[in-house]
Amino acid sequence: MTPEDDAQDRELLERYRRASDTLSTAPNDAVRAAILAEGRRVAEQHAAGQRAAEQHATGQRTEGARQEFDVSHPAANDSRWKITATGTAGAALLAALLFAPRLWESGPIVPAASSGAPAVLNSPPQQRAAEQLAAEAQRAQSSSANPSAPRPGSMAPREQSFDAKARAPKLESAAPPSSTPALVAAAGKTIPRATALSPGSDFPAPPQRQADAGVQSPAPAGRSESANAAPAAKSEPPSVSSADRGESKVTLEAPPTGSPAAPMRSQPTAGAALRAAPRVDKVSSGTAPAPAALVSAVASGDAAQTVALLDQGAAIDGRDELGRTPLMRAVLQGRSDLVRLLLDRGADLHVADNTGNTPLQQATRQNSREIIALLEARERAGRAQ
Amino acid sequence: MSLSQESDAELMVRFARGDADAFENLYRRHESRVFRYLHRNVRDEAAANDLMQEVWLAVVRRAASYQPTAKFTTWLFTIAHHRMVDLIRTTGRLQSLEADGADTPGAGLLDSLAADPKLEPPAEVQSQCEATALLNAVAQLPPDQRSAFLLQAEGDLSVEEIAAATGSSFETVKSRLRYARTKLRQLLWEYA
Structure with a gap:
């Protein structure tokens, strides 16, 4: 398009606009009045809506000013405090359900059983086991003091044989044997302490370490007993197998079936309980070779x-x-x-x-x-x- | 700042906030242009009045959602164009309107001059005759060319804005405007 064409186009538009103004037409008055009336009506609606919105905003500001922020209870200012509180309570309950059984199983460490009052335990099974253990200890003490004295109740042959072994010269402790492996398992950590009791004393004697006879403590086995009875049943009665060779390191080994009894250990209670279990297999201690x-x-x-x-x-x-x-x-x-x-x-x-x-x-x-x-x-x- | 000095967009915003005077000022500012666009397209005064009312009622209803992102006249003439197309589509009156414009340019002007005693001065008669001839020439344009030309002449829309209002491409609108101007010059030359 050339500049000349542009000028002609502009001239044409000017001529049309002059003609349109000359012969201008307009809508009739009724249409104009209707349009303006509708415009005023809608304007009033808009104005009313505007006022309502302003009043609403003002009301909200007033309400907001009325609600003071409670600094002392910041959680109460949270609109979702109920959800938060419920979630916290649920988490605490779940944690309690998860950890309570563990605390129940482990329980408190049983204090050394004295000849007098039994130790106070939290869980009834452990309390019963401790009572039985205390009774056994009392019987053992009485029997060691007076071997000919009658013993209350009847004992199983295995227990009787253990008592004979317990009175053997090699026995270092006069602690009573436990009646069953289950009792040993239930008594758990009470076994070593009970065996350390000395007759006529209310206080437990210091634990006799293995340095006396070169005996290694079956601490791992004892711990497994407290946690679960099965490992205790599979464990071997401790015997000194390497003592003959003069070695200081001692392993736990079961005596062959039918062989003479091995020298007694300083853990007669655990030994009796473990001897009561059948021989399953050779099981080394925690330090067994791979x-x-x-x-x-x-x-x-x-x-x-x-x-x-x-x-x-x-x-x-x-x-x-x-x-x-x-x-x-x-x-x-x-x-x-x-x-x-x-x-x-x-x-x-x-x-x-x-x-x-x-x-x-x-x-x-x-x-x-x-x-x-x-x-x-x-x-x-x-x-x- | 008085209402007459405010822009169209400002008046629309004021009207949306409840200012009735802003709307009246806006209406009077664009009344003639919108009506002429409608009237010269449909060439029927009653239909133009109906369309005029519909267009401005649409403006009133849409005032609350109006966003001044484009020129107000573009928005206004887009509404007017759509209303006019809807009317033509529903009534099919475009055919009759095209037939009505087939008479000689300026013929109606002579009748009106004879009946109007005020148009006696020769210059005014000549101006009236020329105006009538030009408007009749516009009436003889094809509908698409006429609509595009009127949007440019009455609405003062650019080619892009016309394309947006009519839903056509830029080149199509440009072509229509060129054909319209060529035909108008030819008709005016014949009249002269």
Whole structure:
């Protein structure tokens, strides 16, 4: 579009506007009046709405000024204080439900039972156990003071045999045995303290440490007893197995079935309770060697180390990462002496490794005739039994 | 500042707050332009009056939600255009209106001059004749071209604003305006 065209367009628009003004038309008066009347009516509505809004705002300001902020109770100024309070109470209740059973189970530490009044306990089961323990202690004291005196009630043969052992010269403590393993488990931490009582004294004697006889305290076992009765039942009666070798370190080992009783420990109560439990398996104390250590010793052909580890309570059927037992490793090494040793110590000859091979299969594969003969002989003996 | 000096948007805001005088001032400021736009499109005074009332009632109803984001005249003439299109769509009166404008430019002016004793001076007669001829030429434009031209001439809208008001593209509006002006010049040349 050229500038000349723009000028012509502007001229045309000017001519039209002059013509439109010359022949101007307007709406009729009725339409104009109706429009203006509607405008005034709506304006009044807007004005009324505006006033109402202002009054509402003013009222809110007045109401807001009336509601003073309570500085002393800041939570009360929160419109959601009820929700907050409910949530806090719920959280506290949940925490109580979660922690109350633990507190109930552990309970307070039972003070040393005196010959007089029994200790006050919070939980009824523990209180009953403590009472029974106190009664046992009283009986033990009376029996040690007067062995010929009649004892109240009748005792189980196992308890009677324990009492005989408790009166043995090696017994360092005259503390009473507990009647059942369950009682030991229920009594929990009261056992060591009860055994430390000395006759005729209301105060517990200082705990006789293992330095006296080189005995290691079965503290872990005792603790497990207090938490759960099952570990206590599986634990072995403590015996000094390495004392003969003059070692200061002592492991807990069960005496072989049918063998003479091992020397008594300084924990007759726990010992009696644990002897009441059947022998389950060799279980080492908390410091038992790892299964891999025994497997490694066998793999290296170290018979002395193998014996030492077995004496320390190493699991005889412990597996390495391939599922091989010490017996399997002995077969692999072709060490018939170790195979015999392990079989004598009660190794299971039917345990297969991760690939499903049993020691006998492996020995057959290796054509180790001596070992095959050993294994087959043990298998026949096992079947005959 | 008096009401006559305030802008259209300011008057609308005052009207939305309840000022009846602001609305009356606004109405009188744009009454003639809106009515002429409507009247010259529909070429029927009764229909133009009806449309006029509808347009301004729409302005009244929408005053509370009015936002001065655009020029008030753009908003106003957009409402007017939509109302006019609705009327034409519902009554189909556009065909008859186009037929009415087929007579000779200035023919109605001669009749009116004969009946009006005030238009005796030759200059005024000539001006009236020219005005009538121009308006008749506008009436002979196609509806889209006529509407675009009137929005520009009466509403003083730009091409962009016309495109927005009519829902057309910028180029379409520009083309319509060019055709309209060309035809008007031709008609006026024929009249001259």
